[in-house]
Amino acid sequence: MALNKPYQAYQNNAVNTASGGELTLMLYNGCNKFIKQAIRDIEENNIEGKNTNIQKAQAIIQELMLTLDQEVEISKQIMPLYDFMYRRLMEANLKNDIEILTEVQGFVVDFRDTWKQVILKTRQKQYAQGEHV
Template identity: 70%
Template sequence: MSIQAYQNNSVETASPGELTLMLYNGCIKFIKVARKSIENKEIEKKNTNIQKAQKIIQELMVTMDQQYAITKEIMPLYDYMNRRLMEANTANDVEILDEVQGLVEEFRDTWKQVILEARKSHYGQGGNA
C-alpha cells in the first residue's frame, strides 16, 4: 500500500474526533514549515504554508457545533489565531508563529484527552481503546 493510499484510507476511516486531531496536526506542520521558510527567506513557501494553516483554522471555525456553550469560548481564540497568522505572514514574524503554534498544540493536546476519555467511557474502564 502506498503512503498516499494509506493516508487516504486513514482519513476515510477516521472518526470526526480523529479528523479534528488530524487538522490540528496539519496546522502545526504548516506553521513549522512557514517558520523555517521565513528563516530561509523563502517568502512564497512561507505565504503558502501560512495560508494552509489559516484554512485549517477557518475550517475548524466553520465546523464548530454552535449548540455547545464552549463554542462561544473557543471561537474567539480561533479568530485570534487566524488574525495572528495574517500578521505573521505580513511581518515575517517567527515569534507570532511560535505563539500560534503553542495555542494549536494546546488545543490538540486537549482534544487528544477528550478522545481518550470518550473511548474509555465508550468501551468501559477496562476495555481496549
C-alpha cells in the same frame, strides 16, 4: 513516485475512516506542521513557501471555525480564540514574524493536546460501557 502511492493510499484511507474527533486531531496536526514549515521558510528567506504554509494553516483554522457547533456552550468560548489565531497568522505573514507564528503554534498544540485527551477519555468511557469501537 510509485513508492508514494501506497503511503498516499494509506493516508486517504486513514482520513476516509477517521471519526470526527480523529479528523479534528488531524487538522490540528496539519496546522502545526504548516506553521513549523512557515517558521523554517522565514529562516531560509523562502517568502513564497512561508506564504503558502501560513495560508494552509489559516485554511485549517477556518475549517475548525466552520465545524464548531454553535449550540454547544464551549464553542462560543473557542470561536474567539480561533479568530485570534487566524488574525495572528495574517499578521505573521505580513511581518514575516517568527514570534507570532510560535505564539499561534502554542495555541494549536494546546488545542491538539486537549483534543487528544478528549478522544482518549471518550474511548475509555465507551470501552467501559461495552461499546467497542
